[in-house]
Structures are given as C-alpha cells and as structure tokens.
Amino acid sequence: MGFARTCSVALAGVEGVVVEVQADLEPGLAAFTLVGLPDKTLVESRDRVRAAVVNSGAEWPQKKLTVGLSPASVPKSGSGFDLAVAVAVLAAAERIDPDTIADLVLIGELGLDGRVRPVPGILPAVLAAAEAGHHQVVVPQQSAAEAALVPEVSVLGVRSLRRLIAVLVGEELPEEDPADHRDRPDPGPTGLMVPGAWLGTGLVHRPGRYGDEGGPDLPDLADVAGQRAARRALEVAAAGGHHLFLNGPPGAGKTMLAERLPGILPPLTREESLEATAVHSVAGILPPGEPMVTAPPYCAPHHSATMQSLVGGGNGMPRPGAVSLAHRGVLFLDEAPEFSGKALDALRQPLESGQVVVARAAGVVRLPARFLLVLAANPCPCGRHTLLGAGCDCPPSVIRRYQARLSGPLLDRVDLRVEVEPVTRSDLLGRGGRGEPSAAVAVRVAEARARAAARLAGTPWTVNSEVPGHELRTRWQPAPGALAQAERDLERGLLTARGLDRVLRVAWTVADLAGKDLPDAADAAVALELRTGIARGIPVAPGAPS
Secondary structure, three states, X not given: XXXXXXXXXXXXXXXXXXXXXXXXXXXXXXXXXXXOOEOHHHHOHHHHHHHHHHHOOOOOXXXXXXXXXXXXXXXXXOOOOHHHHHHHHHHHOOOOOHHHXXXXXXXXXXXXXXXXXXXXXXXXXXXXXXXXXXXXXXXXXHHHHHHOOOOOOEEEEEOEHHHHHHHHHOOOOOOOOHHHOOOOOOOOHHHOOOOOHHHHHOEOOOOOOOOOOOOOOOOOHHHOOOOHHHHHHHXXXXXXXXXXXXXXXXXXXXXXXXXXXXXXXXXXXHHHHHHHHHHHHHHOOOOOOOOOOOOOOEEOOOOOOOHHHHHOEOOOOOEOOHHHHOOOOEEEEOOHHHOOHHHHHOOHHHHHHOEEEEEEOOEEEEEEOOOEEEEXXXXXXXXXXXXXXXXXXXXXXXXXHHHOOOOHHHHHOOOEEEEOOOOOHHHHOOOOOOOOOHHHHHHHXXXXXXXXXXXXXXXXXXXXXXXXXXXXXXXXXXXXXXXXXXXXXXXXXXXXXXXXXXXXXXXXXXXXHHOOOOOOHHXXXXXXXXXXXOOOOOOOOOOOOO
C-alpha cells in the first residue's frame, strides 16, 4: 500500500486552478484507473505515463493503481498533467520520497521515451500556482524562460523524466545518449516552432521597434503617400486607444495605414505584457525564443473567419479568438462588410467591456479582449462609388445593402470614421513631400499617453477611450461651451448618447496631443469631425472678432 500527492494546474482560458494529483497503490490485479473529470487526452495519459516511466529506467508498480485529480468537479483537459501523474505514481511506489513532491507543481507532457515536452499555457498556469501559494514549479526545459516571468517562483526546467527522478532523489544526473534523440530539440512542440505558426491566426511577428539595435522591423508611416486626414486619425487612435473605421476605394492605402498603427503605439508595460503573453501561451503561438510579448500584437483575420475564431470558442473548453490574441494591440478587419454579420455583431460586447465571456457545456471561460479595432471597407461592392467618372455599376439598392452590413450598433462603438481619399499623382510621385516617419509620430503619441496617464493616476483607466462617459462629464469636464455643437447634434438625432461620450473622449485625446490642460471648442470640433466625417470648422468664441 502506498500513497503520494503532488500538484498541477487545470486551465480554463487564461485562468487556472491548482489541482492535487493523488496516486494510491493497493494490492490486487494490476490496473490503472484515472478519475476526476479527465478529457480524452488526459485519459490517454495512462499509456504515455506507463511507457515513459519504464523507458526512463524505473519500475512500473504491478498493483492496483488509482490516480485522482482533485477537485473532482473541475474539468481537466490536455496533456500537461502527465509529469505530475508520473511523479505521483513513482512516489507512491517509494521510488521518490513523497514529502519532496507534496508542494511541487509539475506541468508537462511526457513522450513515450520519457522526454518532457512543452504544453500551451505555461505562464497562466504558473501565475495560478503562485497565487495559490506555491513557490516551486517544474516545467519543460523549453518553457523555463516563460515560467520564470512570474516573480517569487523557483523554476526547474527538465528535459526528461529520468533527469527529474535523479534531481528529486539526489542522485547524479544521468548522461543521456545522443542516439536516443533526447538532445535534439522537439520538432514543433504544440506548434511553437512551426515556421509561420503565428500567421495562421493573423498574428504578424514583429519583434523589433524603432530605435532598437539593428534597425526597425515595422512598416513606416513615411511609406504612405498623402492621406493627411487618415494619418491624423491614426495618430489620434494610437494616442487615445480609439477604434477607427477607414472607408475608401481600393488602392487608397487603408491596409497600409492599419499595418503601420502598431509601430506608433508605445511598448507594452510589464503588466500588459504578461496579459498578452498569457493569451498567446494558451493559444500555443508564442514565437520560439521569445517567452514574452513586449510589442502590441497585431491580428488581421481573413474575412471568412467564423464567429468562434473571432471571439473564441471551439469544441470542448473554449480557446482564445482573434479579439483575445489582439489584446493590448490592434485587431484589423480588412474588407469588413465581407465578414459574417453574426461575427461582426459579436464584437459589440468586447468593445465595451474589454473581455469575452464564452459559455459552453464544458464550462465558462473569461478571456481578456481590450484591443484597438480598425475596420476597413470599400464604399460599394465594386469600390468605385465615390470616384468621379470611375463608372460605378452598382445599383443604389446594392450599395445600401452593402453598407448596411456594418450594423449601426457596431459603428456607434467606433470613435473615428475617416474617408480615405484616392491618392493623387503629386502625392504618389512624392512631389508633396515625404510624410512623417513613424518614429516622430510615436514620440507625440507617447507624450499624449503620458499626459492622460498622469491625469488618470489612481483610477482603473490608463487611456481616454477607457474612461466612462459619466466620469468625463462630472469629474473631468471640458472647457465651458466646448460641446455646444455636439449637444446640438444630439438633439437633432445625429449623435447618440454613447456617441456624445465618445466625442468627448476623442476631444480629450486631441487636447493631450496639443499639450492642453482642457479640451476647448476647437478640440471638440476636431473630434466631432472625426466622428461624423463632416468638417465643422473652428468655432468662434463669444465676443471674439469675426
């Protein structure tokens, strides 16, 4: 009779629950029973664990073996429990001292040869273990750098079960035979090392930033010809975290502008980096050699993407979608009217709350989804509706139906709406001068965000787009009369109450970019123009000369 226990972590989205892995050996017919709501992958761990233990030079106990995963009411999935199950069985068989593993958290998949392979979700799993009071974790060697991002946790990275046994019993580490391929890196564990793995979800790998040694690795705004109004809107969107809608004919530069937005966003803070890294870790798309996401992510799914691929879902326990993969970064939906209407309307809730709650039979998952949305669309199916003399053949009814694919409630949540004009010959040939580079714009964006952060210090918000309208109207009021035009539009039904709040948020961002303490009527006019697309001019203050 033998009993031992150790710990592992069950993940639901990016949230984890520490699971106690108990192994009990009783006299009787040799059998291996696994209980505690395991899924199919976890049930198959019985064969993986048995083969890994035997091939690591340890003896498999020929008794009745029961492994329990507690709490039993929490669904468990994935192969990350293999290492904990194997160590608990060996401790119950007295190959390892049970006291040495009682407080250990072990995460990793076992190969049949005893190798410890990486699994998705190492960072959120270790974060959950640390919050539960555990300070020692054992993870696959390839994931040790990712686990080490969690402070005050001692991380042991292991390559094989044989070596872990030697460490736990205090024996000399065995020499591993190169012929058994244990010294060879795993060929694409969980998709992490597959070339272009992050591209499959629309993620674009951009490790560098302007000013980094070796030069920038991001597209530069200087490459965009003309588009002064759209460039200004891009700067405002980056400074305040405002959502942006680019509407214009094909070839005007909408995609180029969106691709250059991450280059003017400031680097992620450590807290934001941990949030983004946790999502990418769960999705299994962290680039090799980069355990931490430090630059704002950029996700551009194809217009054939389903609602589940956008907001999260899938069979069994829901997995992160594009809105979560773009957390603290940019989600770009090119050809937005071509997306499914259900998929687009599913964005309405995360645009307001900054998170996605996906309910399935297997459980409820809460995923972070605070992203900057950029929509791009043509004015009609052929794209020539706004071009003079271009010969648009689309009937008015077809144009109306095409534009109606972007619902009113969705567009009401978009702060900036810009008409992207066709590029003129002088702009394309460079006669109008080269536009500002991203580095210069990024400096102004960083300064504006610093002003907003200083004003919002001590609150849950960091950028203007996150501040509730009630707080802006009562706690941070603009200059007297600044919103007169917007209030008249509200009375006429041209603006909703949400739209007025968003105009006020954009006005604060315009004032931050200009270095002002309060937004005035001119700032509000700019915000209203960016919201409605109608040039309002600069209002004249009462008593001022005309």
